[in-house]
Amino acid sequence: MTLYSPFKIFVVEDNEWYGELLVHRLSQNPNHSVHRFSTAQACLEQLGEMPDFITLDYSLPDAKGEQLLRQISDRLPGTEILVISGQEDVGTAVRMLQQGAYDYLVKDGNTLDRLWNIVGKVEQQVLLRRENTQLRQQIGARYGPGQAILGEHLLVQQVLTLIAKAARTSITVSVSGETGTGKNLAAKTIHFQSDRAARPFVAVNMAAIPHELIDSELFGHEKGAFAGAVARRVGRLEEANGGTLFLDEIADLDLSLQAKLLRVLQERKVPRVGGSQHVAFDVRLIVATHRDLLVEVQAGRFREDLYYRLLGLPIALPPLRQRGTDILLLADVFVREFCNFNNLPPRQLTESARKQLMAHTFPGNVRELKAVVELATVLADGEQIQAADLSLRSGKASIGVCSQLSLRDQTTAIVQGCLDEMGGDVLAVAARLQIGKSTIYRMIQQQELHIS
Numbered sequence: 001m002t003l004y005s006p007f008k009i010f011v012v013e014d015n016e017w018y019g020e021l022l023v024h025r026l027s028q029n030p031n032h033s034v035h036r037f038s039t040a041q042a043c044l045e046q047l048g049e050m051p052d053f054i055t056l057d058y059s060l061p062d063a064k065g066e067q068l069l070r071q072i073s074d075r076l077p078g079t080e081i082l083v084i085s086g087q088e089d090v091g092t093a094v095r096m097l098q099q100g101a102y103d104y105l106v107k108d109g110n111t112l113d114r115l116w117n118i119v120g121k122v123e124q125q126v127l128l129r130r131e132n133t134q135l136r137q138q139i140g141a142r143y144g145p146g147q148a149i150l151g152e153h154l155l156v157q158q159v160l161t162l163i164a165k166a167a168r169t170s171i172t173v174s175v176s177g178e179t180g181t182g183k184n185l186a187a188k189t190i191h192f193q194s195d196r197a198a199r200p201f202v203a204v205n206m207a208a209i210p211h212e213l214i215d216s217e218l219f220g221h222e223k224g225a226f227a228g229a230v231a232r233r234v235g236r237l238e239e240a241n242g243g244t245l246f247l248d249e250i251a252d253l254d255l256s257l258q259a260k261l262l263r264v265l266q267e268r269k270v271p272r273v274g275g276s277q278h279v280a281f282d283v284r285l286i287v288a289t290h291r292d293l294l295v296e297v298q299a300g301r302f303r304e305d306l307y308y309r310l311l312g313l314p315i316a317l318p319p320l321r322q323r324g325t326d327i328l329l330l331a332d333v334f335v336r337e338f339c340n341f342n343n344l345p346p347r348q349l350t351e352s353a354r355k356q357l358m359a360h361t362f363p364g365n366v367r368e369l370k371a372v373v374e375l376a377t378v379l380a381d382g383e384q385i386q387a388a389d390l391s392l393r394s395g396k397a398s399i400g401v402c403s404q405l406s407l408r409d410q411t412t413a414i415v416q417g418c419l420d421e422m423g424g425d426v427l428a429v430a431a432r433l434q435i436g437k438s439t440i441y442r443m444i445q446q447q448e449l450h451i452s
């Protein structure tokens with residue numbers, strides 16, 4: 001079934017004249033494909049056609065409405081069924097609705113108009129459902145094997161094997177790797193390759209949320225739990241129920257919340273801030289960090305018990321500089337995708353540009369490579385992308401270097417300057433300086449940087 005397949009309606013009505021009347025009215029929409037059946041048996045035999053909507057006469061010669069309603073609902077739980085009856089009987093109507101009928105109509109002068117309105121509503125719902133399914137399929141295909149995470153290097157292939165294994169179960173996964181190596185991408189790939197794909201993927205970046213808000217962000221809060229809690233809020237953990245919760249920059253979680261997270265994970269129940277109820281949840285957890293968590297444990301900044309609880313299946317993403325000619329493979333894909341997206345004629349990297357890319361260390365990893373080749377594609381005159389079009393960082397600071405300031409102060413000054421220049425757009429600054437957005441958020445959180 002596609003988005004544009006006809007809306008399939010079954011009319012089950014033994015009164016030939018009335019049945020034809022319904023068919024005639026419903027067929028006035030050219031997108032409707034309407035079939036009439038005069039017995040329950042005939043309808044049941046054709047259920048394999050997967051109708052979207054069924055109108056059911058309550059009194060059929062070979063079955064009572066309740067019986068047929070139950071049989072259809074068991075086989076096609078997603079199909080809406082409207083019961084049409086000759087008599088007004090509140091008891092029957094209530095019973096049919098309790099058994100899952102979409103609505104109950106009595107045959108009178110207004111039946112056709114009411115039917116038309118009901119069908120319109122159900123059709124909208126079915127369209128939304130089809131769109132939803134189609135989008136999910138498209139996203140699923142985007143994260144399918146060999147689609148999102150590209151690379152032929154053995155280290156990348158090993159990562160892909162681990163991702164496929166992780167996707168088969170709901171094991172906790174801990175992803176590590178330098179900034180821009182694809183930790184986010186790996187988390188999404190695991191989710192969309194798993195049988196949780198139709199359920200939510202919820203990502204929370206610990207470095208992007210002020211410390212005092214993380215508790216209610218993760219676990220939710222009840223109305224009035226603290227000043228400013230004007231309404232009840234469902235936490236991200238609960239939001240991810242049935243799906244995957246991705247906790248990015250987990251090393252930034254402070255020690256008191258680490259204790260709470262550990263407790264919640266052990267009990268598998270979320271306590272909302274300010275509430276006495278604990279809500280059960282079922283999520284797959286994926287955590288990521290660019291730091292070495294074990295070092296954080298040894299330094300006393302990360303709880304050891306939580307470390308072991310979160311370790312699960314560890315996946316380490318290699319830095320781009322260790323992936324050999326994958327640099328060129330990725331560069332070619334990024335150029336092609338950029339040209340397609342921007343309706344540019346195809347462009348190619350020259351041999352000298354390729355050599356330069358291979359010689360670079362890419363501290364910003366895949367994110368940096370993508371930004372560099374996209375900019376080069378824009379700057380190139382004609383079809384060939386020259387080495388001179390590549391804006392690769394030399395590794396030496398070239399702006400604002402002052403021997404009187406510490407490296408940290410100079411870094412802060414550079415990032416602050418960029419933030420001011422780019423109107424506080426963290427993502428744009430991260431792309432321009434080829435550093436992780438989390439680093440910038442962390443600096444803002446620690447009040448080293450200010451957004452004016």
Ligand SMILES: Nc1ncnc2c1ncn2[C@@H]1O[C@H](COP(=O)(O)OP(=O)(O)OP(=O)(O)O)[C@@H](O)[C@H]1O
Pocket residue numbers: 148149150151177178179180181182183184185186248290330366367370435436437438
């Ligand atoms: N193997 C890959 N193939 C194709 N694209 C990739 C690959 N790895 C990363 N990317 C792309 O590189 C960019 C950075 O990836 P991602 O955000 O997943 O990195 P990250 O490690 O989570 O970064 P950070 O540490 O800043 O959170 C994204 O545009 C992503 O699509």
